[in-house]
Amino acid sequence: MSTLNITRSLVSATNPTEDQFDTIRDELLAYFNGTELEATNIADGGMLYTSLTLAADDDPLLWEDSDSRLEYVSATNNFLIRCNTGEIVFQNKIGTTSAESLRMETTGALTIGAGGIPKIGQGNSSTAMDLVHALARYRKPRLEYTDDDIITIENNTGTSGQTVLFQRDQVTAVVDRTLSLAVEANGYAGAHTGAAVSGRKVALARATNTWYYIYGVQVQGGDDIGGNSIMVADTTSPVQANCAGLDTAYGAGKWVYLGIIRNGYNDGTNTNIIVPFQYDEYGELRFTKTTSQASDGMGIVLASATASTDLDYAMAFGTGAAEIPVVALRGTLMGYRSGYGFEMYYIDDSTAEVHALNTNYQHTSGESQLTATAVLDIPFMNSYTIRLKIGSTSTTNKIRLAALVDHYV
Amino acid sequence: MSDLSLTKNYADTELLYKADIDDMLTELEAKTNGMIDSDNVASGWATLGQLTIDKDLTLTMGTTDSSSVELDSVTLDFTFSNTYSTGNTIFKVASAEVARIDGTSNNLEIQDDVYFKDRNTTYSLFRLLGTYRKPVLVYIDGDSIDMENNTETANQSLVVFPSGPVAVTEDTAAAHKYRRLETGATANGYGSTHTGAADSGLRVDVTLAANTWYFIYAVRVRYGDNAGNNFIMVMDTTEPISSNETTLDSRYGSGEWVYLGTVRRGFGDTATTTLVSWQQDHQGWTYFVDRGTADDFFGIRVASETISSTTYSNLFTIAAGTDGESIPSIFSALKLDIRAIADGDSDIGANFEFRTAAGNSLHNLPSIGNEQIADGAQGFIIKVPNTVGAALGAKRLSTSGDDYTVKLFVSGFLDHYV
Numbered sequence: 146m147s148t149l150n151i152t153r154s155l156v157s158a159t160n161p162t163e164d165q166f167d168t169i170r171d172e173l174l175a176y177f178n179g180t181e182l183e184a185t186n187i188a189d190g191g192m193l194y195t196s197l198t199l200a201a202d203d204d205p206l207l208w209e210d211s212d213s214r215l216e217y218v219s220a221t222n223n224f225l226i227r228c229n230t231g232e233i234v235f236q237n238k239i240g241t242t243s244a245e246s247l248r249m250e251t252t253g254a255l256t257i258g259a260g261g262i263p264k265i266g267q268g269n270s271s272t273a274m275d276l277v278h279a280l281a282r283y284r285k286p287r288l289e290y291t292d293d294d295i296i297t298i299e300n301n302t303g304t305s306g307q308t309v310l311f312q313r314d315q316v317t318a319v320v321d322r323t324l325s326l327a328v329e330a331n332g333y334a335g336a337h338t339g340a341a342v343s344g345r346k347v348a349l350a351r352a353t354n355t356w357y358y359i360y361g362v363q364v365q366g367g368d369d370i371g372g373n374s375i376m377v378a379d380t381t382s383p384v385q386a387n388c389a390g391l392d393t394a395y396g397a398g399k400w401v402y403l404g405i406i407r408n409g410y411n412d413g414t415n416t417n418i419i420v421p422f423q424y425d426e427y428g429e430l431r432f433t434k435t436t437s438q439a440s441d442g443m444g445i446v447l448a449s450a451t452a453s454t455d456l457d458y459a460m461a462f463g464t465g466a467a468e469i470p471v472v473a474l475r476g477t478l479m480g481y482r483s484g485y486g487f488e489m490y491y492i493d494d495s496t497a498e499v500h501a502l503n504t505n506y507q508h509t510s511g512e513s514q515l516t517a518t519a520v521l522d523i524p525f526m527n528s529y530t531i532r533l534k535i536g537s538t539s540t541t542n543k544i545r546l547a548a549l550v551d552h553y554v
Numbered sequence: 555m556s557d558l559s560l561t562k563n564y565a566d567t568e569l570l571y572k573a574d575i576d577d578m579l580t581e582l583e584a585k586t587n588g589m590i591d592s593d594n595v596a597s598g599w600a601t602l603g604q605l606t607i608d609k610d611l612t613l614t615m616g617t618t619d620s621s622s623v624e625l626d627s628v629t630l631d632f633t634f635s636n637t638y639s640t641g642n643t644i645f646k647v648a649s650a651e652v653a654r655i656d657g658t659s660n661n662l663e664i665q666d667d668v669y670f671k672d673r674n675t676t677y678s679l680f681r682l683l684g685t686y687r688k689p690v691l692v693y694i695d696g697d698s699i700d701m702e703n704n705t706e707t708a709n710q711s712l713v714v715f716p717s718g719p720v721a722v723t724e725d726t727a728a729a730h731k732y733r734r735l736e737t738g739a740t741a742n743g744y745g746s747t748h749t750g751a752a753d754s755g756l757r758v759d760v761t762l763a764a765n766t767w768y769f770i771y772a773v774r775v776r777y778g779d780n781a782g783n784n785f786i787m788v789m790d791t792t793e794p795i796s797s798n799e800t801t802l803d804s805r806y807g808s809g810e811w812v813y814l815g816t817v818r819r820g821f822g823d824t825a826t827t828t829l830v831s832w833q834q835d836h837q838g839w840t841y842f843v844d845r846g847t848a849d850d851f852f853g854i855r856v857a858s859e860t861i862s863s864t865t866y867s868n869l870f871t872i873a874a875g876t877d878g879e880s881i882p883s884i885f886s887a888l889k890l891d892i893r894a895i896a897d898g899d900s901d902i903g904a905n906f907e908f909r910t911a912a913g914n915s916l917h918n919l920p921s922i923g924n925e926q927i928a929d930g931a932q933g934f935i936i937k938v939p940n941t942v943g944a945a946l947g948a949k950r951l952s953t954s955g956d957d958y959t960v961k962l963f964v965s966g967f968l969d970h971y972v
Contacts, residue, residue, distance in 0.1 A: 149582065149583045149586040149587055151579045151582070151583065153572075153576050155572035155575055155576065169575070169579070173582075199605065206605050206607070206613070207605065207606040207607065208606070208607050208608070208609060208624075208625035208632070209606075209607070209608055209609040209625055209627075212609070212625055212630070213625045213632040226632070227632075228625070228630070228631070230630045231625075231626070231629055231630025231631040231632060232631050232632070233631070233632045233634075234631045234632065234633040234634065235634045235635075235636075235643055235655055236633055236634070236635050236636075237635070237636055237637070237638075237660075238635040238636070239637065243635065244660075246643070246655045246657075246660040247643075247655050247660075247662055255662075257660060257661075257662050258660040259660060260659060260660050261655075261656070261659060261660025261661050261662060262659075262661050262662075263661070263662045263663075263664065263668070264661055264662065264663045264664065265664045265666070265667060265679060265680070266665075266666065266667075266680075267663045267664060267665045267666075268665035268666055276679070279683060283683065285684075310684065311680055311683040311684025311685070312680065312681075312685070313678075313680065313681045313684060313685055314667060314678070314680055314681070315666065315667065315680055316680060316684075385703050385705075385706065385708065386708075388706030392706065398681075401684055401685055427837040428835070428836065428837060474833055474835045475833060475835065475839070475841055488931065488932065496848065498845070498848055498849065499851075499931050500844075500845055500851055501852055501891055501933075501935060501965070502851075502893070502931055502932070502933045502934075503933070503934050503935060504931070504932040504934065521935065522889070522935055522937075523841075524833045524841040524842075524843045524852075526833075526843055550835055550837065550839075552835055552836060
């Protein structure tokens with residue numbers, strides 16, 4: 146609407162006629178009914194609204210001919226904040242001093258103002274995470290041995306007794322940090338009720354001389370839903386081909402692999418106890434004890450015999466008694482011979498060639514010597530055999546798995 | 555605008571004069587022109603089809619300019635201001651808060667996760683922090699290298715570049731643009747002159763040579779038909795050390811390359827133009843898993859000597875480099891396999907030492923025995939620091955009996971830069 150400027154059509158010292166009043170009336174009607182208000186009508190600083198509404202979807206609030214805009218986009222239902230040429234800045238302004246708190250750059254980068262840090266997972270106060278702190282300090286928690294039946298998980302924050310896990314879609318806190326192979330897990334499925342419990346996967350029996358893969362799984366049923374997780378022991382490995390199955394069992398993105406434990410030494414006696422271990426941050430699992438048998442090396446028995454012939458172990462992968470878990474890329478095998486020396490070979494079955502060996506013990510095969518042990522640090526491969534090459538004297542010979550590097554931790 | 559008074563100077567019994575009318579019209583004009591404000595409009599009146607604000611003018615919220623939005627004519631920044639230091643700027647979707655800027659700390663507090671929209675819409679910050687592992691290199695055959703399938707999606711590899719995460723899905727049994735590198739191919743798609751389909755391969759201007767170490771990079775495709783959120787593998791002879799970063803940035807784009815690992819072409823004395831098969835782990839170790847010829851051990855043969863003297867002599871001295879028996883400087887440790895070949899009778903054995911350049915012994919290594927089991931073999935495995943000038947030496951314990959032939963293999967390495 147243009148500036149109001151009514152034509153002064155009346156004549157001085159005469160009575161106005163109806164037509165003269167009508168002329169003025171028509172101008173006023175045309176002005177107020179036929180046009181709209183313009184900036185020239187508005188007082189500086191005068192537009193104070195209790196609400197300001199853009200009439201229809203997609204009507205924008207523009208700055209300077211669309212250089213910047215705020216807009217509700219009906220096609221996507223998005224609220225659009227756009228700056229066409231510069232960058233989008235959020236700031237705190239105290240008096241005349243402005244401090245930038247956040248900038249969305251033209252590169253797409255998000256820059257946080259001085260002193261500020263990004264925090265994620267704020268929707269769950271128990272696991273809210275300072276991102277910078279997480280980058281500096283977060284380590285996936287290690288599994289820790291407790292006793293024959295129980296493992297725990299590392300306290301990996303500055304809060305005593307707390308374990309947090311970065312998972313594929315959120316950060317969780319491990320609500321039950323003790324896993325017993327004697328109990329079943331509860332809380333990882335939507336149908337579960339009651340308190341969350343770490344344990345074996347439901348309906349999975351505890352078996353002797355078996356490897357168990359341990360997963361951190363979000364609590365999705367029962368009393369502890371909401372940013373919590375438990376540990377679940379399973380015999381399904383985390384190799385790529387099993388990911389879909391694990392997604393089905395635990396929910397897509399709701400699990401993270403923590404490591405592997407072993408139930409049973411496969412020594413014929415101690416077959417249903419967790420083998421003591423240490424995990425390091427680099428995925429190396431080292432067994433830390435021998436069995437109740439004589440000091441014949443630490444770890445799992447893969448082959449054992451009392452004989453005067455060479456002792457062989459054909460590399461085999463799986464969760465069984467004398468198998469190496471498929472997550473193991475390489476590791477340490479230990480050879481033992483009672484009272485005599487030996488040579489320890491890693492043999493390619495296809496060519497019968499020795500591709501690695503350790504013979505750091507001298508011996509005369511027919512004479513009694515010190516009891517010998519030797520280790521081989523080797524890549525684990527199919528169609529290879531570990532051989533303890535011995536002399537002609539019958540002795541007790543063993544091959545043990547002493548350590549492995551877990552490729553998936 | 556103040557109230558309209560329309561001053562009445564006349565009485566009911568008086569004639570209406572022109573001046574009376576004109577005075578009222580003048581007042582009406584004065585009140586209308588430039589004086590209308592929110593007092594004059596009905597509730598809900600401010601429903602606009604469009605509202606445009608000049609640069610440097612603010613859309614202000616609150617009676618004391620508490621919050622405002624402004625487009626700056628100089629910087630062209632679109633600025634949202636909150637004048638309360640203790641107040642927060644809050645973002646909501648529907649009625650739920652999704653993020654806030656803390657007015658006191660400047661912290662950006664996000665209720666849930668962060669996604670990298672530009673580079674990839676799937677791999678969030680939680681996911682990267684929780685489950686991402688840089689893909690390892692996978693040996694396929696003497697001329698081919700794959701990249702690990704490191705997500706739960708079959709045939710997919712995810713690489714976090716400094717510029718953002720990129721995932722590529724490709725069945726390398728059917729195609730080999732991205733996740734398979736064939737040593738006979740020339741890499742395409744990383745340079746500004748590149749056109750056509752992307753391909754993994756040897757960097758342009760690098761020659762495929764025998765007995766040479768090659769450094770493998772994931773490089774984002776920025777040119778040609780597949781430019782965008784794709785990457786290729788490039789085989790290069792430039793190490794990823796700090797002093798080379800400028801070169802690599804110039805070659806592949808700043809923030810557009812990630813070092814994946816080192817491969818070796820050539821076993822040493824034999825099979826000098828085939829990739830030496832390996833297993834790479836996520837801890838930086840690569841173990842070689844094949845030998846060049848019968849009676850060799852895993853890895854690259856760097857020495858084959860007959861030990862006859864009772865005085866130490868060096869079998870192998872570490873030298874930095876990328877060809878022959880030299881060792882890339884990015885390795886922090888080496889795994890060495892020693893194999894002694896004797897005739898099986900009671901020969902006097904040999905002693906070994908690993909020495910630094912200054913002649914100091916780092917390790918007194920075990921002797922190889924006086925005797926071996928019939929048809930047996932002798933040797934051992936050690937891990938040593940990759941120190942230029944350091945050497946593995948050996949001597950006979952006695953000159954009696956047969957001499958020993960000793961072979962030395964680099965059977966693995968710890969890569970400091972993976």
